[in-house]
Amino acid sequence: MKFVIIGGDAAGMSAASRAKRNSPEMEVTVLEKSMDVSYSACGMPYNIADPLRDIDDLIVRKADVFREQNKINLLTGHRVDKIDPVAKTVSGVIISCSTNSSDPNSSRTKSNTTNINQQDIHNKFSYPFDKLLIATGAEPLIPNLPGFDLAGVMPLKSLEHGRAIKSYLKSVKKAVIIGIGYIGLEMCEALKARSIEVVMVKPGSQFLPWMVPELAKVVKQELDVNGVKTYSGYKIKKIERVRVSDKKDNNNLLAVICENTISNETLILDADIVIVASGVKPCSELAVEAGLETSISGSISVDKSLKTSDDNIYAAGDCADAVHVVTGEKCWIPLALRANRAGWAVADNVCGIETLLTGVAGTAVFKVFDLQIARTGLTVKEAISSGFDAVEVVIHTRSRAHAHPGSEAVHVAMVGDRKTRRLIGVQMVGKDGVAHRINAAAVALHLKMTVEDFFQTDLAYAPPFGPVWDPLLTAANQLLKKL
Amino acid sequence: MKFVIIGGDAAGMSAASRAKRNSPEMEVTVLEKSMDVSYSACGMPYNIADPLRDIDDLIVRKADVFREQNKINLLTGHRVDKIDPVAKTVSGVIISCSTNSSDPNSSRTKSNTTNINQQDIHNKFSYPFDKLLIATGAEPLIPNLPGFDLAGVMPLKSLEHGRAIKSYLKSVKKAVIIGIGYIGLEMCEALKARSIEVVMVKPGSQFLPWMVPELAKVVKQELDVNGVKTYSGYKIKKIERVRVSDKKDNNNLLAVICENTISNETLILDADIVIVASGVKPCSELAVEAGLETSISGSISVDKSLKTSDDNIYAAGDCADAVHVVTGEKCWIPLALRANRAGWAVADNVCGIETLLTGVAGTAVFKVFDLQIARTGLTVKEAISSGFDAVEVVIHTRSRAHAHPGSEAVHVAMVGDRKTRRLIGVQMVGKDGVAHRINAAAVALHLKMTVEDFFQTDLAYAPPFGPVWDPLLTAANQLLKKL
Numbered sequence: 001m002k003f004v005i006i007g008g009d010a011a012g013m014s015a016a017s018r019a020k021r022n023s024p025e026m027e028v029t030v031l032e033k034s035m036d037v038s039y040s041a042c043g044m045p046y047n048i049a050d051p052l053r054d055i056d057d058l059i060v061r062k063a064d065v066f067r068e069q070n071k072i073n074l075l076t077g078h079r080v081d082k083i084d085p086v087a088k089t090v091s092g093v094i095i096s097c098s099t100n101s102s103d104p105n106s107s108r109t110k111s112n113t114t115n116i117n118q119q120d121i122h123n124k125f126s127y128p129f130d131k132l133l134i135a136t137g138a139e140p141l142i143p144n145l146p147g148f149d150l151a152g153v154m155p156l157k158s159l160e161h162g163r164a165i166k167s168y169l170k171s172v173k174k175a176v177i178i179g180i181g182y183i184g185l186e187m188c189e190a191l192k193a194r195s196i197e198v199v200m201v202k203p204g205s206q207f208l209p210w211m212v213p214e215l216a217k218v219v220k221q222e223l224d225v226n227g228v229k230t231y232s233g234y235k236i237k238k239i240e241r242v243r244v245s246d247k248k249d250n251n252n253l254l255a256v257i258c259e260n261t262i263s264n265e266t267l268i269l270d271a272d273i274v275i276v277a278s279g280v281k282p283c284s285e286l287a288v289e290a291g292l293e294t295s296i297s298g299s300i301s302v303d304k305s306l307k308t309s310d311d312n313i314y315a316a317g318d319c320a321d322a323v324h325v326v327t328g329e330k331c332w333i334p335l336a337l338r339a340n341r342a343g344w345a346v347a348d349n350v351c352g353i354e355t356l357l358t359g360v361a362g363t364a365v366f367k368v369f370d371l372q373i374a375r376t377g378l379t380v381k382e383a384i385s386s387g388f389d390a391v392e393v394v395i396h397t398r399s400r401a402h403a404h405p406g407s408e409a410v411h412v413a414m415v416g417d418r419k420t421r422r423l424i425g426v427q428m429v430g431k432d433g434v435a436h437r438i439n440a441a442a443v444a445l446h447l448k449m450t451v452e453d454f455f456q457t458d459l460a461y462a463p464p465f466g467p468v469w470d471p472l473l474t475a476a477n478q479l480l481k482k483l
Numbered sequence: 484m485k486f487v488i489i490g491g492d493a494a495g496m497s498a499a500s501r502a503k504r505n506s507p508e509m510e511v512t513v514l515e516k517s518m519d520v521s522y523s524a525c526g527m528p529y530n531i532a533d534p535l536r537d538i539d540d541l542i543v544r545k546a547d548v549f550r551e552q553n554k555i556n557l558l559t560g561h562r563v564d565k566i567d568p569v570a571k572t573v574s575g576v577i578i579s580c581s582t583n584s585s586d587p588n589s590s591r592t593k594s595n596t597t598n599i600n601q602q603d604i605h606n607k608f609s610y611p612f613d614k615l616l617i618a619t620g621a622e623p624l625i626p627n628l629p630g631f632d633l634a635g636v637m638p639l640k641s642l643e644h645g646r647a648i649k650s651y652l653k654s655v656k657k658a659v660i661i662g663i664g665y666i667g668l669e670m671c672e673a674l675k676a677r678s679i680e681v682v683m684v685k686p687g688s689q690f691l692p693w694m695v696p697e698l699a700k701v702v703k704q705e706l707d708v709n710g711v712k713t714y715s716g717y718k719i720k721k722i723e724r725v726r727v728s729d730k731k732d733n734n735n736l737l738a739v740i741c742e743n744t745i746s747n748e749t750l751i752l753d754a755d756i757v758i759v760a761s762g763v764k765p766c767s768e769l770a771v772e773a774g775l776e777t778s779i780s781g782s783i784s785v786d787k788s789l790k791t792s793d794d795n796i797y798a799a800g801d802c803a804d805a806v807h808v809v810t811g812e813k814c815w816i817p818l819a820l821r822a823n824r825a826g827w828a829v830a831d832n833v834c835g836i837e838t839l840l841t842g843v844a845g846t847a848v849f850k851v852f853d854l855q856i857a858r859t860g861l862t863v864k865e866a867i868s869s870g871f872d873a874v875e876v877v878i879h880t881r882s883r884a885h886a887h888p889g890s891e892a893v894h895v896a897m898v899g900d901r902k903t904r905r906l907i908g909v910q911m912v913g914k915d916g917v918a919h920r921i922n923a924a925a926v927a928l929h930l931k932m933t934v935e936d937f938f939q940t941d942l943a944y945a946p947p948f949g950p951v952w953d954p955l956l957t958a959a960n961q962l963l964k965k966l
Contacts (some may be wrong), residue, residue: 040885043946057886336951337944358939365943402523403540435948439923446940447930456841457929460848461820463526465918468819
């Protein structure tokens with residue numbers, strides 16, 4: 001059996017490793033266009049924050065380990081350009097190695113199998129498959145506007161992006177971040193940790209539109225306290241390189257030209273670096289061209305076994321959709337746990353171990369300076385547009401028991417459905433004990449728990465870790481009054 | 484309607500306050516034998532650790548606030564000696580005020596209602612009730628052995644105990660703690676924080692018998708590192724007061740005389756203070772004498788509405804039993820959240836708002852120096868003796884993502900049932916991110932979730948807060964292989 005995988009990141013390498021564990025005799029080939037596989041993409045902002053850490057610390061397992069220990073035919077620098085679902089082949093070109101490598105002799109050397117050397121000569125390759133996994137991930141949304149191709153205007157998605165930013169930062173004093181999402185906010189903290197002045201700007205008028213305003217305000221305050229200026233409601237018009245004559249050491253600045261969406265006033269933000277963090281889109285072009293079905297945001301449509309509309313082709317990771325456990329509908333929430341889990345599930349299914357994934361709850365957590373921000377399930381707006389009779393409460397409580405030192409404010413927003421009385425979603429913000437608390441609500445969402453039943457759960461209590469009534473229980477109690 | 488409550492701690496005051504909120508016209512009387520109500524008993528070790536904090540900081544709401552704002556007829560210093568379920572009365576004596584009060588003019592003054600002044604004259608009282616709540620709590624188990632009545636031999640359960648210990652500690656250099664449970668371990672940390680030498684001793688041969696040995700070892704190491712000597716397998720024979728002639732400043736030491744349960748060798752541990760933390764027992768004598776049914780460990784038997792075997796009498800808090808959500812059987816797990824929740828439920832039921840409590844999962848967390856120790860559900864031994872075909876795995880993972888700074892070891896033990904494939908229990912130990920992680924498993928237990936389904940839950944991930952696969956998911960994955 002020939003199992004071919006396009007993409008060597010979380011979903012792809014999880015699938016490859018598990019397939020070889022399940023069926024050591026299986027021929028598993030991974031075609032990765034970059035020279036990097038198996039790295040912690042989510043760790044990049046934290047690595048960038050520390051100039052003493054090597055960015056390649058983020059590599060969890062080196063390519064050669066996959067090749068030698070796991071016996072995976074891992075081919076880096078192989079860009080797939082076409083999937084032929086009828087002939088059951090994938091084809092593409094071998095692209096040259098990146099030159100930015102900090103260690104060109106390790107994971108970046110070409111594979112030394114005879115097969116590859118032959119392909120290398122022609123610079124093209126074609127592989128037959130019995131089962132194919134598309135794990136092409138997502139790519140940053142780069143606005144099609146003047147100046148986004150200038151040096152110093154950089155997205156952050158791949159390790160190569162991370163290397164480029166980290167190396168560029170050495171001479172940076174001032175940064176503009178376009179976009180205020182997870183990556184933008186994490187990068188904001190990273191840059192401030194390196195004493196870089198940070199300004200954030202976004203076209204939407206709401207600072208964090210998916211977040212309950214009362215909670216978004218707490219996040220905004222954290223940015224204010226840390227000296228980060230944010231501009232919401234400013235459309236980006238272009239980026240220009242400008243010469244600043246009075247600054248000898250920095251005479252080649254970038255200028256982000258923005259326009260207030262209401263007043264039309266122009267705002268010019270200058271910077272040494274511009275981080276483009278305006279969101280991502282699924283890399284589903286190959287699938288579309290192969291005639292596979294797509295769904296939300298153009299992601300590849302898969303069933304619970306991760307199979308696409310073609311019986312022999314699976315998709316997993318940031319390029320594929322999922323079922324949302326709250327709505328039962330398709331959604332596209334590209335996050336790392338789902339990618340790893342989906343990779344495993346594909347490998348199991350390909351190896352004849354039937355595995356169906358129930359779906360995602362959209363659970364996410366991130367850090368902005370000292371704040372922990374977490375969510376699971378739907379916002380009240382999402383719930384209403386999914387047909388729920390949704391109501392919401394926001395409560396403000398403490399992270400530790402009455403009079404216990406180190407107690408911090410915890411803000412919880414909780415959404416329930418009047419018809420079914422189900423718990424629908426939770427958002428939390430606070431400096432202490434938010435990150436892992438959200439998981440209790442996530443588990444409840446998977447089993448369609450009512451708010452009543454959730455309120456009855458026996459959650460842990462000790463004074464250093466929470467009040468007797470956990471913030472989630474206090475929120476549930478308030479929500480019950482509205483249901 | 485006359486609603487009488489015996490006991491003014493967590494369950495009692497929760498019930499009283501909620502009854503008055505539900506039905507302001509209801510006559511609610513609380514009879515509390517001590518002078519303290521509504522304090523954070525669990526906070527006592529942390530308060531004792533800090534000589535600068537007043538122990539009365541632990542009082543959440545003062546007695547006078549309950550009287551004046553909540554209009555509760557709160558009678559402190561009222562010890563109930565008898566419940567007559569037929570005549571529907573409770574009777575007892577008014578006992579003198581404690582003299583240790585740090586603020587004798589506040590919550591400790593007697594009530595000024597005419598009724599009480601009359602009772603006071605006779606030093607006896609009797610109250611009729613329509614509905615009665617027994618919320619008498621639990622009391623420390625004091626071994627019936629010579630020397631446990633000596634000055635300096637002290638339990639910790641009530642605020643009065645806390646006051647006594649805190650005041651006694653001023654001249655203490657060396658402590659022996661009898662018992663190695665939650666309270667013993669928390670007190671051990673508190674005393675070390677005050678630079679007091681601590682030795683712990685217990686009769687059982689296993690250090691923490693309810694904990695998986697691999698995890699118990701981690702706790703033991705934490706005590707070792709912090710210079711706490713522990714003796715397991717030493718039966719206490721007696722405590723003596725000994726004169727030590729060569730120590731002018733401390734010539735009146737206590738000696739705890741112990742005997743090794745295997746070798747019979749004698750061990751003498753000397754100390755300035757002996758903390759007795761050998762467990763607690765439910766205060767159910769009044770209920771027993773009134774002919775009410777009792778169950779596990781002598782706790783008062785209640786149904787899901789918290790009603791005892793008498794239609795007009797409820798019991799809640801540490802004196803009452805509960806249903807365990809994993810076994811569906813009765814259990815006695817006296818913890819603060821259940822007490823508060825049960826108090827509310829009684830008030831609701833008394834006020835005609837039917838409320839049934841589904842039960843407890845035995846979720847608990849505590850801290851020992853830098854370690855967080857948490858559990859929920861059953862141990863493998865408990866599971867087997869409850870009829871489950873139980874298997875267990877122990878995994879060792881990290882609290883944060885690969886290469887993320889601040890990552891600590893996390894140890895997880897997880898129990899599942901081969902027959903139903905249900906998740907049965909979890910124990911966790913670690914220095915980072917253990918306390919709140921346990922709640923995800925607790926919710927799963929309430930829903931009788933299978934290990935498969937739990938493994939599919941969408942838990943939060945970000946590098947500062949965990950690995951992509953949360954430690955609970957990693958444990959579930961390993962457990963699946965054994966089911």
